[in-house]
Amino acid sequence: MKALVYYGTQDMRVSEIEDPQVKEGEVLIKVEACGICGSDVHGYLGITGRRIPPMVMGHEFTGTVSALGEGIEDVSLGDRVVVYPARFCGRCDFCKVGLTNLCINRTIFGVMNVNGAMAEYVSVPKENILKLPENIDFVKGTFLEPLSVAYRAVKTAGDILNRNILIVGAGTIGLLILQIVRLGGARTVVITDINDARLEIARRLGVNLTLNPDREDIKASISESIPDGIDLAFEAVGSESTVNQA
Ligand SMILES: [Zn+2]
Ligand SMILES: [Zn+2]
Structure with a gap:
């Protein structure tokens, strides 16, 4: 697939990279829109150290479900979704009380060395998707995270x-x-x-x-x-x- 790869300070290029693998419990999202966060700009400028090249940025995104991993039931191909970008473990003390944003094992799509949505596809856990209401288009939907x-x-x-x-x-x-x-x-x-x-x-x-x-x-x-x-x-x-x- 095509992705906008961050190779280092002020060096981002559209490149061909491997398609993401859809693991058990995950859904493949065909990205329709992705916001550019201030933190992405800081990453591009090499200010924060929170983007470790080579990687793909993008954590504010919407898309359509284009493939289902094993064990996925209540999601359909073509569903319009917005993605909660923090992958959480579901087992730590924070996750157990619902504070998945504080998960000690969390990683964030498009941050550090985890690939995000400035790409054609991202595979995300089913727990991380929310259906977009009909009256919210893909671009507006990217505002959910900010x-x-x-x-x-x-x-x-x-x-x-x-x-x-x-x-x-x-x-x-x-x-x-x-x-x-x-x-x-x-x-x-x-x-x-x-x-x-x-x-x-x-x-x-x-x-x-x-x-x-x-x-x-x-x-x-x-x-x-x-x-x-x-x-x-x-x-x-x-x-x-x-x-x-x-
Ligand atoms: Zn952000
Ligand atoms: Zn956790």
Whole structure:
């Protein structure tokens, strides 16, 4: 099959690699759409060490079931699915209480040396697939993974009804947090980013105030527009300076 192989820092090429083997309990997914995570970009740039070449990235993906491994019953060929990208063992203490995201034996498709979905096919455990509702297309479906990251952040933060909220960073996660807190009844939402195109998307999504720290004094602008201050801040960039700012 064809895959976009990561060979090393700033070196990714479409190559012919072996088709994945469909093991017992797995289903073969024909990839229809795959998101590019910020962590994939960092991997490509060689910043994080969390992509070990040669490997295939891609952990935000949707597709159709194109083959069934042994022992698969309630899945049909052609099913439209989105994939939970963490392969978990089902036996460790975390898995036993349902915290499969903390599995001590977990591996993630498209991370470290495990091949992911920037390829024609990926074979995944049946437990990792969720059927896509008819009204969600393959591209929108790829947002399930980043959306769950944003949703958990908001859930962890507690009550957001009528709160004044600051989101530092208007990338994918920041923009998803924005949509969740608006639906949750936040009173005022402020978002900051140094990228004006992203701030424009935030305005279209209904943010109350956008600030670009390259041009504006964040603290002064917030005290001026929101006299009673910020109740909750979300950091969605991942750098030391923005963590301190939040
Ligand atoms: Zn990601
Ligand atoms: Zn486990």
